[in-house]
Amino acid sequence: MPVPTPPIAARPVRTSAGQRAYEWIRDAILRGDFAEGEFIDEVALSERVNTSRTPVREALQRLQVERYIDLLPRRGAQVRVVTATEMREIYQARILLESDALRGICRRHAGAPDAAVALIAEMEQAGKAQDWNTFAQLDHRFHAAIVRHHGNAVIADLYDALRPRQVRLGTRTMMEAPGRLATIESEHQQLIAAICAADADTCVSVLLTHLREVPELVSAFGGNQSR
Incomplete structure (x- = not known):
């Protein structure tokens, strides 16, 4: 009788030094540990992340692509300043992508995802804890789930590309205007109800209200209109 082959033990998943550095720096920016416009030093980051400078440099390159920082010649890494113009452009892009998804979902009577x-x-729960970073991450997942429910993979990919900027803007929104929490939660419920009713016009109306300009944010970004 053949001897059964013992199962191969699962190996623990290891996070690369570059990934660890990326997540640490990204989360620090989202929490506001590094102020907008602040320069961050590779050597200091290496010490805080407990890794060499090469993974930190790789992380900074990735963060530049995702528009968390700018890498300036002979000056180093600078945390990007989110401007009122950029805020409006992100909202405009979201309205285009999400409106199309909502109308498609309603046409198919697909219901809420x-x-x-x-x-x-x-x-x-994140709102009650005032964990604005987590709230913003979850908010993106909420809206991304709706866009994916439309069934257009290209539109879903385009929407996912907004995630870094959307999460950062969402975190900043809640920090500047925490009183909007109840309004945001109510609008999410209204959006789900309209999707379930296959009422495309109401869906888009709720979305436009949901993504309207917040006076507190416009004021906060008012001095930073340029890129």
Whole structure:
């Protein structure tokens, strides 16, 4: 009788030094540990992340692509300043992509995606804890689930490309205007209800209200109109 082959033990998943550095720096920027316009030093980052400078440099290159920082010749890495113009452009891009997705979902009477509905409770908990970074991450997942539910993979990919900027803007929004929490939660519920009713016009109307300009943010970004 053949001897059964013992199962291969699962190997622990290891995070590369570059990935670890990327996540550490990204989260520090989102939390506001590094102020907008601040220069961050490779050597200091290496010490804080407990790695060599090469993974930190790789992380900074990736963060520049995702528009968290700018790498300036002979000056180093500078945390990008989010401007009122950029805020408006992000909202405009979201309106285009999300409106199309909502209308398509309603035409098919596809109902609300389970993933989006399930995220509402998680967002409520993050909001109560005033964990704005987590709230913004969950908010992106909520809207991305709706866009993916449309079934257009290209549009879903385009929307996912907005994630770094959308999360950073969302975090800043809640830090500047925490009183909007109840309004945002209510609008999410209204959006789900309109999707379930296959009411495309109401869906788009709620979305436009949801992504309207927040006076507190316009004021906060008012001195930074240029890129």
